[in-house]
Amino acid sequence: MISDTSPRTLVTGATGFLGREIVAALLADDSRAQLTLLIRGKDDGDSARRGEALLVAVVAPEVLANARDRVRFVRADLERPRFGLDEAAYRALVVETGAVIHGAAAVSFTLPLEEARAINVEGTRRVLDFCAEAGARLDYIGTAYVAGERSGRVLEGELDVGQSFRNTYEQTKMEAEKLVQSRFVSQPIAVFRPSIIVGDSSTGRTSSFKVLYWPLKIYGSGLWRVVPGRASTPVDIVPSDFVVQALVHLRKSERSLGRVHHLTAGAERSATLGQLSSLAARFFGVKPAIFVEPSFFVRYARPLVDRFTFGRIKRVLTTGRVYTPYLSLELAFDTTETTRGLEGTGITVPRVETYFETLFRYCRETDWGKKAA
Numbered sequence: 001m002i003s004d005t006s007p008r009t010l011v012t013g014a015t016g017f018l019g020r021e022i023v024a025a026l027l028a029d030d031s032r033a034q035l036t037l038l039i040r041g042k043d044d045g046d047s048a049r050r051g052e053a054l055l056v057a058v059v060a061p062e063v064l065a066n067a068r069d070r071v072r073f074v075r076a077d078l079e080r081p082r083f084g085l086d087e088a089a090y091r092a093l094v095v096e097t098g099a100v101i102h103g104a105a106a107v108s109f110t111l112p113l114e115e116a117r118a119i120n121v122e123g124t125r126r127v128l129d130f131c132a133e134a135g136a137r138l139d140y141i142g143t144a145y146v147a148g149e150r151s152g153r154v155l156e157g158e159l160d161v162g163q164s165f166r167n168t169y170e171q172t173k174m175e176a177e178k179l180v181q182s183r184f185v186s187q188p189i190a191v192f193r194p195s196i197i198v199g200d201s202s203t204g205r206t207s208s209f210k211v212l213y214w215p216l217k218i219y220g221s222g223l224w225r226v227v228p229g230r231a232s233t234p235v236d237i238v239p240s241d242f243v244v245q246a247l248v249h250l251r252k253s254e255r256s257l258g259r260v261h262h263l264t265a266g267a268e269r270s271a272t273l274g275q276l277s278s279l280a281a282r283f284f285g286v287k288p289a290i291f292v293e294p295s296f297f298v299r300y301a302r303p304l305v306d307r308f309t310f311g312r313i314k315r316v317l318t319t320g321r322v323y324t325p326y327l328s329l330e331l332a333f334d335t336t337e338t339t340r341g342l343e344g345t346g347i348t349v350p351r352v353e354t355y356f357e358t359l360f361r362y363c364r365e366t367d368w369g370k371k372a373a
Helices: 017-029 044-058 061-070 087-096 113-120 122-134 168-181 213-221 240-250 273-284 294-308 311-327 336-342 356-365
Strands: 008-012 035-039 071-075 097-102 137-141 152-154 189-194 196-198 226-228 237-239 260-263 290-292 331-333
Touching: 008 017, 017 035, 017 044, 017 061, 017 240, 035 044, 044 061, 044 071, 061 071, 087 097, 087 122, 097 122, 113 122, 113 168, 122 137, 122 168, 137 168, 168 189, 189 240, 196 240, 213 273, 213 311, 213 356, 226 311, 237 240, 240 260, 240 336, 260 336, 273 356, 294 311
Parallel strands: 008 035, 008 097, 035 071, 097 137, 137 189, 152 331, 189 260, 196 237, 226 290
Antiparallel strands: none
């Protein structure tokens, strides 16, 4: 039995795509680790059921009983004072917590600005205040796309340079990270910025089929061949296992405190849009993609979609519009800090061609998430 007096690691966003993998990795990395997962729910029972489903999904059956002994679920809402807990429960949480991984976020690209701020900015403010009271280290999970509509090389030490944003997700994540960085001088904090995260490189496993998966699904089905972008455009994608392994390792080091880490492929390991489409074409047996300038696509192709497509095709194409800008970015994320922190560990971003077929196979086997793998 693990001691109930050992400091616990509190995780927000545990039921999300990346959060699930982080929970599994923390349990596997340290056989004595105790976790508290803040989980939304209609009531305590609902939160507990969601937590239990999470453990069953990511923990091997032979160690599930041990995981249950080390993980506690707490119904919480980051949009409310004290996470929606009563004073006694909140104080108990403060006392028992030694570290926090904050990954909860509103990830929709279409939320009104104030709704996105309520969780991404104000929720983060409450987590920061909680960590200050608990004297806990905070590992904050942001996004590389706080860079917004910038182009060119983006340094890990850069944040607000007056850039504009494609959506409220990018904007509020930048505002949240600005708040986080303002506490660097007074609290032990490390920031991690992943780029576009896809499934596990060895299994393909994912619980989210958004962003890059959306155009792949359309293209692989043969519904649509026109791609708004250039074949030479770099696409920075990273498999979830790299992101999790890097975060779990870097958070053990005091050197990571007060620093920002791009968990990205970087210029050296990014694929091009042409490479990705060729890999997809071979796997799905479809014709090569037709690349068009993004401005041309918006001006001419999109009106044709609106006017001349119907039913399922129109729904699919219209729903995915929020993701098309990510197919035409001209960004290169610097990874100097991350590379230094991971030196000698063997934790590196694998090249896309070594695992993309695995991702496609998982998509096909699960019917793009409709069936359990």
